[in-house]
Amino acid sequence: MNYCSHCGNPVTHRIPEGDNRHRYVCDHCNSIHYENPRIVAGTVPVWNGQVLLCRRAIEPRHGYWTLPAGFMENTETTVEAAIRETREEALAEVEVDGLYTMLHVPHIDQVHMFFRARLKDGTFGVGEESLDAQLFPLADIPWQELAFPTIRETLERFVRDTETGEFPLHIGDIRYRMGK
Amino acid sequence: MNYCSHCGNPVTHRIPEGDNRHRYVCDHCNSIHYENPRIVAGTVPVWNGQVLLCRRAIEPRHGYWTLPAGFMENTETTVEAAIRETREEALAEVEVDGLYTMLHVPHIDQVHMFFRARLKDGTFGVGEESLDAQLFPLADIPWQELAFPTIRETLERFVRDTETGEFPLHIGDIRYRMGK
Ligand SMILES: [Zn+2]
Ligand SMILES: [Zn+2]
Numbered sequence: 001m002n003y004c005s006h007c008g009n010p011v012t013h014r015i016p017e018g019d020n021r022h023r024y025v026c027d028h029c030n031s032i033h034y035e036n037p038r039i040v041a042g043t044v045p046v047w048n049g050q051v052l053l054c055r056r057a058i059e060p061r062h063g064y065w066t067l068p069a070g071f072m073e074n075t076e077t078t079v080e081a082a083i084r085e086t087r088e089e090a091l092a093e094v095e096v097d098g099l100y101t102m103l104h105v106p107h108i109d110q111v112h113m114f115f116r117a118r119l120k121d122g123t124f125g126v127g128e129e130s131l132d133a134q135l136f137p138l139a140d141i142p143w144q145e146l147a148f149p150t151i152r153e154t155l156e157r158f159v160r161d162t163e164t165g166e167f168p169l170h171i172g173d174i175r176y177r178m179g180k
Numbered sequence: 181m182n183y184c185s186h187c188g189n190p191v192t193h194r195i196p197e198g199d200n201r202h203r204y205v206c207d208h209c210n211s212i213h214y215e216n217p218r219i220v221a222g223t224v225p226v227w228n229g230q231v232l233l234c235r236r237a238i239e240p241r242h243g244y245w246t247l248p249a250g251f252m253e254n255t256e257t258t259v260e261a262a263i264r265e266t267r268e269e270a271l272a273e274v275e276v277d278g279l280y281t282m283l284h285v286p287h288i289d290q291v292h293m294f295f296r297a298r299l300k301d302g303t304f305g306v307g308e309e310s311l312d313a314q315l316f317p318l319a320d321i322p323w324q325e326l327a328f329p330t331i332r333e334t335l336e337r338f339v340r341d342t343e344t345g346e347f348p349l350h351i352g353d354i355r356y357r358m359g360k
Contacts, residue, residue: 005204006183035254078291109254
């Protein structure tokens with residue numbers, strides 16, 4: 001951030017009076033420009049014991065497999081965002097069950113939330129931001145080609161929990177990036 | 181938003197190519213300025229069966245009672261944000277139990293999350309953004325003087341769930357503002 005989005009003058013990066021964190025501050029119009037973490041919402045879409053993954057057509061991690069997920073937009077709920085992303089990336093309609101993982105990714109200022117979901121009728125396709133979409137039996141998940149740590153963590157838990165049939169909410173922190 | 185925070189030129193509000201939502205777009209440097217919902221994180225701090233509330237010293241809802249809560253900051257987790265807000269507003273150290281309510285407030289682009297928590301040693305005080313802090317027996321919660329709908333919803337559930345001793349996660353939507 002270089003300029004004040006309100007008045008167009010240059011901003012400075014300093015601790016405002018009465019605060020204890022650095023902010024982008026405009027000394028012309030006195031605006032303080034706060035920056036806050038963003039929510040990524042997605043689903044674990046299941047059909048006949050298989051999970052629907054998409055192969056990313058965009059950076060970062062072009063060509064890698066992901067659960068359908070993306071940034072939550074203003075005016076929607078996390079559940080609506082998860083359903084919308086599943087529709088956009090996998091052309092699939094889902095019924096959402098509970099919140100399954102909430103994973104903080106503090107080094108990139110994101111919170112990833114995945115909801116368990118069932119395909120309504122088994123149909124899906126390849127959305128604009130995907131190269132491919134495919135149902136994977138749990139034994140065939142492409143572990144070496146997953147896009148992000150939060151995808152891996154969510155799928156690892158899903159495979160384990162499927163054995164017991166219990167899917168408790170897991171809240172955790174991810175503090176690493178994917179290797180090559 | 182009037183000006184591009186990257187280059188300082190005026191922005192326009194339109195649907196960028198390949199998108200389906202209005203964004204603030206800079207036609208000079210081609211930046212797209214996305215806006216996303218913010219997370220408010222807080223606790224339901226309990227001590228000897230009583231719940232700790234703070235009376236707000238700031239707008240909005242100056243003078244009304246709230247659970248300690250505030251905007252999650254970059255580089256922290258929701259749990260860390262909830263603990264920090266409890267420290268800042270009620271000068272109280274807490275042990276956090278599970279996530280208890282996640283309430284979407286789409287008309288103000290917020291997601292409110294409350295964690296159940298226990299005061300570590302029963303001590304607390306009045307933080308800079310509070311006029312007062314007080315432990316309330318559940319029978320004496322000031323229902324008519326609560327600051328926000330998400331506080332009311334969380335406390336109503338907490339009172340009901342205390343009767344059964346089960347505190348399942350509740351995910352819901354709040355689509356109204358407090359009356360006078
Ligand atoms: Zn300004
Ligand atoms: Zn620009």
